[in-house]
Amino acid sequence: MFEFCADPKAIEGLQWMMCYLTTGKHIDFYLSFGTVLLLLAITAPVALAFGFGGAMAARSHFAPLGLLGKGYIAMVRGVPDIIYFLFFVIALDQGIEWLTHQVRCPDWSEPIRQGLEFRVCPEAKVPHSSSPAIIHSAYNFGLAIITFAIVFGAFAANVLYGAMQAVPRAQLETAESYGMTPRQVFRRILVPQMWVYALPGLSNLWMILIKATPLLFLLGVKDIVYWARELGGTKTQAFAYPHPDWRLWYFLFLLVFYLAFTRVSEIVLSRITTRLSHGQATAAGEMLRKAGAR
Amino acid sequence: MMTCWETIQGYAFRSIGIGENLLPRSDFTLCQQFTLIGSGLIWNVYFGAMALILGFVFANALAMGKMHRNPWLRKPAEWFIFVFRGSPLFIQFFLAYEALVLLPRAGIEILGLTVQTSWLTKAWAGALIVLFLNTAAYTGEIFYGALRSIPKGDLEAADAYGITGWSRFRRIQWPTMLRLAWPSYTNEAIFLFHATTLVFFSGFPAFQQRGDALYYANYFADKTFNPFVPYPIVAFYFILLTLLLIGLFGAVNRRLNRHLPTNTRSRIRLRPQLIR
Numbered sequence: 001m002f003e004f005c006a007d008p009k010a011i012e013g014l015q016w017m018m019c020y021l022t023t024g025k026h027i028d029f030y031l032s033f034g035t036v037l038l039l040l041a042i043t044a045p046v047a048l049a050f051g052f053g054g055a056m057a058a059r060s061h062f063a064p065l066g067l068l069g070k071g072y073i074a075m076v077r078g079v080p081d082i083i084y085f086l087f088f089v090i091a092l093d094q095g096i097e098w099l100t101h102q103v104r105c106p107d108w109s110e111p112i113r114q115g116l117e118f119r120v121c122p123e124a125k126v127p128h129s130s131s132p133a134i135i136h137s138a139y140n141f142g143l144a145i146i147t148f149a150i151v152f153g154a155f156a157a158n159v160l161y162g163a164m165q166a167v168p169r170a171q172l173e174t175a176e177s178y179g180m181t182p183r184q185v186f187r188r189i190l191v192p193q194m195w196v197y198a199l200p201g202l203s204n205l206w207m208i209l210i211k212a213t214p215l216l217f218l219l220g221v222k223d224i225v226y227w228a229r230e231l232g233g234t235k236t237q238a239f240a241y242p243h244p245d246w247r248l249w250y251f252l253f254l255l256v257f258y259l260a261f262t263r264v265s266e267i268v269l270s271r272i273t274t275r276l277s278h279g280q281a282t283a284a285g286e287m288l289r290k291a292g293a294r
Numbered sequence: 295m296m297t298c299w300e301t302i303q304g305y306a307f308r309s310i311g312i313g314e315n316l317l318p319r320s321d322f323t324l325c326q327q328f329t330l331i332g333s334g335l336i337w338n339v340y341f342g343a344m345a346l347i348l349g350f351v352f353a354n355a356l357a358m359g360k361m362h363r364n365p366w367l368r369k370p371a372e373w374f375i376f377v378f379r380g381s382p383l384f385i386q387f388f389l390a391y392e393a394l395v396l397l398p399r400a401g402i403e404i405l406g407l408t409v410q411t412s413w414l415t416k417a418w419a420g421a422l423i424v425l426f427l428n429t430a431a432y433t434g435e436i437f438y439g440a441l442r443s444i445p446k447g448d449l450e451a452a453d454a455y456g457i458t459g460w461s462r463f464r465r466i467q468w469p470t471m472l473r474l475a476w477p478s479y480t481n482e483a484i485f486l487f488h489a490t491t492l493v494f495f496s497g498f499p500a501f502q503q504r505g506d507a508l509y510y511a512n513y514f515a516d517k518t519f520n521p522f523v524p525y526p527i528v529a530f531y532f533i534l535l536t537l538l539l540i541g542l543f544g545a546v547n548r549r550l551n552r553h554l555p556t557n558t559r560s561r562i563r564l565r566p567q568l569i570r
Contacts, residue, residue: 078537079532079533079536080489083529086512091522210382211383212382213382214382214385217384218495228388248392254385255385258382259376259380262380
């Protein structure tokens with residue numbers, strides 16, 4: 001990075017620190033914060049879409065679909081989410097390989113599960129064993145995103161289903177009496193009104209999502225926890241920048257990062273809540289109206 | 295080949311070091327998976343129950359501290375709750391482990407006595423401390439919210455009767471707080487038990503492969519390459535545990551609400567809300 005970093009053993013103090021904090025691995029560490037933000041940016045809308053689908057399915061009058069939606073909603077209630085994280089990553093991987101196996105090697109005679117092994121034909125390996133490392137890590141990251149979206153979709157379905165139920169029945173009946181079809185009632189009356197009921201739950205969900213991002217580490221993605229462990233560990237004289245066990249400081253840094261992130265989110269979300277409450281027939285909306293009238 | 299009964303005898307208490315020493319390595323049977331994962335559940339119950347009991351006491355102190363007018367009491371309580379609720383439990387585990395490892399191995403000399411510190415890095419103590427502080431913070435916030443939403447009329451009635459100070463707190467505020475907070479507290483308890491599955495994935499080593507339910511499930515999934523058996527088994531155990539908790543907390547909830555007319559009683563609704 002800097003020119004005086006050429007011989008790290010010769011420099012000391014502040015210069016040493018500057019060189020140390022700008023090594024290639026540290027740049028990777030800083031970039032992994034981007035991984036976390038990318039995960040949040042992709043997962044949040046996808047999970048919301050999953051949740052919306054789940055909540056709509058649960059409200060369906062068509063019994064199998066309703067049951068499916070209710071099952072999806074109930075999924076996260078009794079079972080720790082981390083079990084789903086560990087489960088879906090392997091299950092999705094094996095499912096994808098099984099499907100490609102069926103397509104590409106239809107006349108493969110050996111069974112796929114042989115005792116303790118899961119063996120598909122070489123052409124069905126996803127990603128292909130000869131593909132570069134970046135494809136492999138992108139695939140892992142993709143699996144992690146789908147897993148997060150499934151689990152958080154179930155949480156979001158919970159929130160949105162509750163919010164849809166909370167919209168006053170009279171509003172929907174009024175719309176029906178004007179002759180709107182169920183589809184119109186849903187699109188024009190229910191969905192616009194449900195957001196204010198869903199917002200506290202969704203804000204909570206966003207906080208939970210932020211705090212769940214370190215679990216990426218368990219899914220085999222090189223995220224901030226991975227780098228904090230990697231960089232913080234004791235480095236002997238064989239390394240360019242020897243130092244004792246500094247993992248405590250790295251994790252302290254992560255703690256501060258998460259505290260700042262959740263605090264900022266909290267402030268932004270409370271502003272949004274206030275804004276959305278304007279003109280709503282809720283206690284918060286009434287309070288805003290009175291404050292304005294005074 | 296062992297029969298199922300022999301497997302249960304050998305592995306039912308494997309997670310606390312009683313029974314067979316070696317874990318099964320090949321020919322995994324359903325019976326082995328059920329027994330060993332169930333055995334691991336002992337740790338989840340231990341962590342959950344201990345943290346819940348200790349955390350309950352501390353949470354009361356935190357809620358009262360946060361309500362207090364004196365900033366010397368209020369600020370520390372606010373900061374404590376903020377730090378533990380604002381950061382992921384996963385990071386807290388790592389941080390605590392790294393901090394506890396740094397303690398001198400030989401023990402610390404206090405007033406001529408040598409206090410041993412090595413036990414703190416073991417999961418049974420170190421992870422329990424983190425879970426205890428974490429649940430205390432979440433519960434403290436719930437109790438604080440409940441304290442704030444005690445009906446004004448209740449307090450005015452207490453004043454009118456001349457009930458003040460400590461006896462007002464003990465006889466009016468605290469029982470009402472508990473009643474109002476109970477449905478949320480039930481949720482917190484359930485998700486605390488779920489959070490105990492993180493312990494052995496977050497720095498704390500499983501000494502002699504004595505781990506919790508998810509640790510063994512993960513062991514089987516790694517060995518058999520088949521996630522479709524062990525993970526549903528853990529899920530099954532946790533559903534049972536959740537139902538048991540709902541039953542227990544529901545009984546307490548009925549007792550807390552027994553003086554109210556039936557239409558104003560608060561009911562427990564299970565809302566998934568907390569991953570730490």
